[in-house]
Amino acid sequence: MxxxxxxxxxxxxxxxxxxxxxxxxxPITPTTEIIETIAAWKADGKFPGEFVVLESEHSAASxxxxxxxxxxxxxxxxxxxxxxxxxxxxxxxxxxxxxxxLTTVSRCLSAPIGLWPDHNDTLAMRDxxxxxxxxxxxxxxxxxxxxxxxxxxxxxxxxxxxxxxxxFVHSYTRTEVDVPEQKLVDKFLSHPELEVRLDVKKPMxxxxxxxxxxxxxxxxxxxxxxxxxxxxVDNVQKAWAKVTGRKYEFLDEYKTKDAKAxxxxxxxxxxxxxxxxDKMRKKGKKVGLLRIRLFRPFPEKQLRKALExxxxxxxxxxNICPGMGGILYPEVKMALSGCKNVVCNYIQGLGxxxxxxxxxxDILNDVLKAKADDRKWQM
Amino acid sequence: xxxxxxxxxxxxNLGKKGIPHAVEKQQLIERANWRTFKPxxxxxxxxxxxxxxxxxxxxxxxxNKEGFPVCNSKVCKGCLLCVEVCPVKxxxxxxxxxxxHKK
Amino acid sequence: MADVDFNxxxxxxxxxxxxxxxxxxxxxxxxxxxxxxxxALGRNxxxxxxxxxxxxxxxxxxxxxxxxxxxxAIENGGSVAAGILMGLKALKKDKDTHVVVYAGDGATYDIGxxxxxxxxxxxxxxxxxxxxxxxxxxxxHQCTSATEKYARTTTTxxxxxxxxxxxxxxxxxxxxxxDYCATACVSFPFDFIRKLxxxxxxxxxxxxxxxxxxxxxxxxxxxxxxxxxxLMVESGMWxxxxxxxxxxxxxxxxxMIPVKEALxxxxxxxxxxxxxxxxxxxxxIKEWERITNGRFWEAEEY
Numbered sequence: 007m008x009x010x011x012x013x014x015x016x017x018x019x020x021x022x023x024x025x026x027x028x029x030x031x032x033p034i035t036p037t038t039e040i041i042e043t044i045a046a047w048k049a050d051g052k053f054p055g056e057f058v059v060l061e062s063e064h065s066a067a068s069x070x071x072x073x074x075x076x077x078x079x080x081x082x083x084x085x086x087x088x089x090x091x092x093x094x095x096x097x098x099x100x101x102x103x104x105x106x107x108l109t110t111v112s113r114c115l116s117a118p119i120g121l122w123p124d125h126n127d128t129l130a131m132r133d134x135x136x137x138x139x140x141x142x143x144x145x146x147x148x149x150x151x152x153x154x155x156x157x158x159x160x161x162x163x164x165x166x167x168x169x170x171x172x173x174f175v176h177s178y179t180r181t182e183v184d185v186p187e188q189k190l191v192d193k194f195l196s197h198p199e200l201e202v203r204l205d206v207k208k209p210m211x212x213x214x215x216x217x218x219x220x221x222x223x224x225x226x227x228x229x230x231x232x233x234x235x236x237x238x239v240d241n242v243q244k245a246w247a248k249v250t251g252r253k254y255e256f257l258d259e260y261k262t263k264d265a266k267a268x269x270x271x272x273x274x275x276x277x278x279x280x281x282x283x284d285k286m287r288k289k290g291k292k293v294g295l296l297r298i299r300l301f302r303p304f305p306e307k308q309l310r311k312a313l314e315x316x317x318x319x320x321x322x323x324x325n326i327c328p329g330m331g332g333i334l335y336p337e338v339k340m341a342l343s344g345c346k347n348v349v350c351n352y353i354q355g356l357g358x359x360x361x362x363x364x365x366x367x368d369i370l371n372d373v374l375k376a377k378a379d380d381r382k383w384q385m
Numbered sequence: 386x387x388x389x390x391x392x393x394x395x396x397x398n399l400g401k402k403g404i405p406h407a408v409e410k411q412q413l414i415e416r417a418n419w420r421t422f423k424p425x426x427x428x429x430x431x432x433x434x435x436x437x438x439x440x441x442x443x444x445x446x447x448x449n450k451e452g453f454p455v456c457n458s459k460v461c462k463g464c465l466l467c468v469e470v471c472p473v474k475x476x477x478x479x480x481x482x483x484x485x486h487k488k
Numbered sequence: 489m490a491d492v493d494f495n496x497x498x499x500x501x502x503x504x505x506x507x508x509x510x511x512x513x514x515x516x517x518x519x520x521x522x523x524x525x526x527x528a529l530g531r532n533x534x535x536x537x538x539x540x541x542x543x544x545x546x547x548x549x550x551x552x553x554x555x556x557x558x559x560x561a562i563e564n565g566g567s568v569a570a571g572i573l574m575g576l577k578a579l580k581k582d583k584d585t586h587v588v589v590y591a592g593d594g595a596t597y598d599i600g601x602x603x604x605x606x607x608x609x610x611x612x613x614x615x616x617x618x619x620x621x622x623x624x625x626x627x628x629h630q631c632t633s634a635t636e637k638y639a640r641t642t643t644t645x646x647x648x649x650x651x652x653x654x655x656x657x658x659x660x661x662x663x664x665x666x667d668y669c670a671t672a673c674v675s676f677p678f679d680f681i682r683k684l685x686x687x688x689x690x691x692x693x694x695x696x697x698x699x700x701x702x703x704x705x706x707x708x709x710x711x712x713x714x715x716x717x718x719l720m721v722e723s724g725m726w727x728x729x730x731x732x733x734x735x736x737x738x739x740x741x742x743x744m745i746p747v748k749e750a751l752x753x754x755x756x757x758x759x760x761x762x763x764x765x766x767x768x769x770x771x772x773i774k775e776w777e778r779i780t781n782g783r784f785w786e787a788e789e790y
Binding site: 027028030055056058060061062064065066068069070071072073074075076077078080094095098204205206208209210211212213214215216217220 | 544
């Protein structure tokens with residue numbers, strides 16, 4: 007079914023096609039439309055699951071924990087401050103190894119309060135033990151939500167997944183989207199029963215305190231599951247490509263094979279950067295783009311393989327860690343440790359500050375000239 | 386050295402055991418060493434009312450075939466609430482530890 | 489108690505749903521509260537715990553629970569339970585299963601008030617039990633808004649003690665839309681069990697404020713915890729009542745012994761002057777008059 011949908015509708019369609027059973031939510035701009043869409047479906051009888059609006063994002067995340075612990079398929083969505091309010095619950099959800107999918111619609115953090123997108127909210131969750139998929143297009147959001155359930159519920163993984171899109175740029179921008187048929191999704195996505203769950207027939211104590219070495223062992227197992235998820239994500243993406251023809255990778259490489267300079271970035275602005283790359287290519291400049299789609303677990307080896315032969319790299323951060331710089335930059339540098347490339351950091355687009363094709367052309371021209379690592383801002 | 390250093394790639398996947406949860410274990414954790422005093426029931430006086438069973442925070446009381454309460458000395462922490470709530474005062478107190486210091 | 493649908497001889501034959509061997513102190517009343525809850529409600533209970541002393545009853549790999557039990561965080565007992573209920577409804581397993589929250593007074597009166605009020609407002613079929621030991625006991629007995637006036641805690645040390653009176657949570661929740669609201673005390677187990685059995689039949693949200701004396705916090709001897717709770721009730725400091733549809737029923741007529749007798753046994757009131765005791769006595773009498781004379785719903789004076 008080809009439709010013209012915005013990002014929020016795509017996330018809601020993803021949840022509907024995945025036959026989500028529980029949706030505990032709390033509204034926040036720019037996520038609200040996901041909630042409204044599901045609420046409208048619920049009212050029309052098109053959505054058979056449970057839908058409850060709770061009293062805060064923290065409570066919504068808590069309800070997600072409870073709901074997914076019973077074995078029901080759970081979905082929620084939030085943004086910005088709401089995600090930060092959820093933050094306490096996120097390591098608990100991953101620590102309890104309860105599978106679920108959370109759509110985060112990126113919006114800048116207060117203060118000063120703003121409505122427009124940057125990635126500070128989602129990237130602040132990078133240590134929470136969640137698998138993080140950061141999308142570029144609306145289609146990718148829809149596909150990722152469905153794929154995320156298959157990753158999340160894999161008995162070897164049992165980790166929650168964040169599917170990120172950018173506020174407004176995704177959430178309120180309509181594009182052509184192929185909504186997969188229900189039959190196709192049903193075939194792709196089974197619902198394996200959780201072995202460890204809340205059930206009066208099989209009493210278990212969950213969320214149990216563990217002290218000392220036991221605690222460390224559980225944290226180690228969480229890390230292990232995260233590392234194991236590389237293979238699972240890869241397999242799921244391949245399986246999805248088989249049924250729909252839409253192929254996704256950890257790293258989305260665009261004209262990087264022979265490139266001299268490459269932009270490394272995440273999120274929706276990659277689409278603009280792509281056209282900047284095309285523009286530069288027409289002028290004969292060997293440039294490319296690498297978009298990181300799987301942010302956690304961090305595909306360090308793949309990133310190194312993709313970038314080690316490229317001379318000049320521009321890491322673009324639509325976020326700021328005050329006192330340190332961009333969040334993505336040190337991660338890329340770590341992946342390239344020991345390599346001789348010039349890696350520059352550009353901070354841009356904070357608070358949804360408009361970025362054009364020409365801005366990326368400027369960055370590419372700038373990084374082509376760079377002789378040493380540097381940290382810069384594009385205002 | 387008690388600890389050892391292992392490589393990340395050598396971490397084993399413990400499967401279900403890697404999920405923090407616990408299920409019923411047969412063996413109780415013993416709390417006998419928390420106790421200074423222990424309750425002793427006089428079965429001649431006991432009326433089998435079950436108040437000691439009802440009020441025991443540590444579920445130490447079970448019942449024998451005749452219906453008399455029996456205190457599980459493994460889990461009894463010696464709080465002596467049972468002594469307090471017994472309506473016929475048939476439970477007496479016996480000191481188990483600290484006798485030497487007293488003398 | 490005629491309407492008690494509770495045969496102790498029958499219950500005695502059943503296996504323990506909460507076994508011994510926990511980390512709880514000797515004579516711990518909150519643990520006893522869990523036992524009584526499980527005796528009253530049986531096996532079909534999913535218990536949600538808010539961080540507190542009772543979280544440490546289970547410590548990996550040991551669990552004393554023979555029912556499904558989960559600990560989330562401190563401030564979200566109500567919402568984790570709401571999530572569980574949502575999940576059970578989605579899986580069509582919600583019939584005959586009671587979702588019970590067992591949270592401390594700090595987690596109920598203070599940090600968790602939001603999730604509790606949301607749960608009550610949505611009228612979710614959840615039984616919320618607040619085991620009220622009048623302090624944050626697990627972190628070392630700090631003051632909460634459930635602490636009595638002038639009581640000593642580690643954050644309100646003598647000579648003044650706690651300068652503020654306690655909140656009336658049961659009233660607050662009844663006003664907020666709880667379908668069944670009650671106060672109870674561990675020292676009156678039959679009353680508590682009866683209330684729970686009644687709560688199990690309520691189609692809606694239930695709030696029970698369970699006074700559970702804390703041995704190290706109240707500075708009482710382990711075997712005196714039950715007695716100190718009894719004295720709190722008998723002196724009128726902790727009236728036992730239930731509220732259904734804004735109608736208040738008194739379940740136990742206290743003997744109205746002088747509060748001095750009730751306070752004497754508790755070390756946390758040792759520093760009180762005669763004047764302060766007199767003030768407490770006055771408040772208790774006033775409060776009791778308000779309850780009995782149908783003025784319960786009037787605004788309280790502070």
